[in-house]
Amino acid sequence: MENNAKRPLNKKLLLGAAALLLAVAVLAGLYLATRPAGAAGDKTITVTVAAHGSEDVFTIETDAEYLRGALESADLIEGTESEYGLFVTAVNGIAADDSKQEWWCFTKGGEEMMTGVDATPIADGDAYEITLTEGY
16 A cells, blocks of 8 residues: 555656756756857957056957957966856966955956856957955
8 A cells, every 4th residue: 555655756756857857948948048149250359457456458359259268268367167167266377365365356347247257248349357356
């Protein structure tokens, strides 16, 4: 009698898992269909790096569609991979110091970006700022 009581529960778990998998697939498809797309072709962007009281301005010519590709092609960033994309730990050879609560803040036109470097599309003429910031 115990086996028969477990069957409906197993069916419910299986149906629930299938529904969850379907929902994840639909959401992933929606994300891929609606995420910002980068512009194809050659483009020129400007990147200002500010750290320790100095500023360096870089003009990058690239055919990359996203900011990460442009910054990596200019050897400007280093980082570690995470489930959210690249976590930038160093810019222009300057590493953020965790013991000082330092981190790299990425802005576009002075506005903090809501996407990481992997998901930020770029267009010709864009200007970005990368600032070494202290305090979490």
